[in-house]
Amino acid sequence: QQQVKQSPQSLIVQKGGISIINCAYENTAFDYFPWYQQFPGKGPALLIAIRPDVSEKKEGRFTISFNKSAKQFSLHIMDSQPGDSATYFCAASTLTGTASKLTFGTGTRLQVTL
Amino acid sequence: DAGVIQSPRHEVTEMGQEVTLRCKPISGHNSLFWYRQTMMRGLELLIYFNNNVPIDDSGMPEDRFSAKMPNASFSTLKIQPSEPRDSAVYFCATREGGTGELFFGEGSRLTVL
Numbered sequence: 001q002q003q004v005k006q007s008p009q010s011l012i013v014q015k016g017g018i019s020i021i022n023c024a025y026e027n028t029a030f031d032y033f034p035w036y037q038q039f040p041g042k043g044p045a046l047l048i049a050i051r052p053d054v055s056e057k058k059e060g061r062f063t064i065s066f067n068k069s070a071k072q073f074s075l076h077i078m079d080s081q082p083g084d085s086a087t088y089f090c091a092a093s094t095l096t097g098t099a100s101k102l103t104f105g106t107g108t109r110l111q112v113t114l
Numbered sequence: 115d116a117g118v119i120q121s122p123r124h125e126v127t128e129m130g131q132e133v134t135l136r137c138k139p140i141s142g143h144n145s146l147f148w149y150r151q152t153m154m155r156g157l158e159l160l161i162y163f164n165n166n167v168p169i170d171d172s173g174m175p176e177d178r179f180s181a182k183m184p185n186a187s188f189s190t191l192k193i194q195p196s197e198p199r200d201s202a203v204y205f206c207a208t209r210e211g212g213t214g215e216l217f218f219g220e221g222s223r224l225t226v227l
Contacts, residue, residue: 034215043118043205043218044157089157101147101170102216106156 003027004092006105013112019077021108023090026071030092034102035064035075038087047088048075080112116140118219120206126225132194135222137206138187145209147216148181148191152202163189196226 005024013019025033034049050057050064050073057064063076077084090105119138127133139146147162161171163183171181178197183189193200203223207216 036216041220043207043220044216045218046215049215101159101162103159104149104157 003103004090004105006090006108008108009106010109011111013077013080013110015080015082015112015114017080017112019075019080019084019110019112021075021088021090021110022072023074023092023105024070024072025092027092027103028071029094032093032100033064033066033073034091035062036089036091036104038089038107044089077110080110082112082114085110085112118206118208118217120204120219120222122222123220124223124225126227127196128227129197130195131226132192133196133200133224133226135191135204135206135224137189137191137219139189139206139208140210140217141187143208143210143217144186145211146183146189147207147209148189149205149207149218150202151205151221157205160191193224196224198226200224201226 003026007022031052035047036044037047038044048059048062050066052068055066061078066073087107087109089107091102093100093102121136145164148160150158150160160173161181162169166183179193181191203221205218205221207218209216
C-alpha cells in the first residue's frame with residue numbers, strides 16, 4: 001500500500017523557472033512532512049520540512065505548501081538553477097512514538113536546463 | 115562528524131552468494147534505518163532499530179534478509195542467498211531521538227549477477 005503518492009515522475013524546467021512537485025498522502029495520522037534531495041551517487045538529504053499546523057514554509061528559494069483538508073503538499077522551487085538538478089522525495093510520518101518511520105514518495109527527477 | 119558510514123560502496127556478486135552490508139551510525143544517534151532504493155519501487159524501508167532493538171522489520175522482503183545491531187556503533191544487513199532481484203542501492207540512515215531529520219549514508223550499490 002503506497003501511502004504517499006508523488007508526481008510527476010520527472011520534470012524539466014528552464015533556468016529561472018518554477019519547479020513544482022506534488023504529493024498526496026492517505027494516513028491522517030501523519031504530522032510531519034519533509035522533502036529530501038538526492039544527487040547522483042549520494043544519499044538523500046533533508047531539504048525542508050513542515051508540520052500541519054502551518055500552510056506554508058519558505059526557506060530561501062524552496063517553499064512547501066500544505067493543504068490539510070485535501071491531504072496534499074507540494075514543493076516549489078523558485079528561480080530554479082542547474083545546481084537544483086536532482087531527485088526529490090516527499091515523505092511523511094508521525095511524530096509520536098519512540099521511533100516514527102518515514103514513508104517516502106517514489107521520487108521526482110528534476111532537470112534544470114540552461 | 116564523519117556522518118553515516120556504509121561499506122562496501124559497491125558490491126558485485128554472483129547469485130547464491132552471501133552479501134553483508136555494514137553501517138556505522140553517527141555517534142549519539144539511537145535510531146537506525148535500512149532502506150533499499152530501486153528505480154521501480156523507490157525508497158523502501160526494510161527495517162529499523164531504536165536503541166539497538168529492532169522495532170519493525172515488516173519491510174524485509176524475505177527470510178533471506180536479516181539485520182542486526184549488536185551495539186550502538188554498528189549494524190549489518192545480510193542477504194543469504196542473494197538473487198539478481200536484490201540488485202539495488204541499500205541505504206543506512208540514522209536519527210537522534212525518535213523524531214526529526216534522517217541522515218543518510220552514501221549507500222551500498224549491490225549487483226547480483
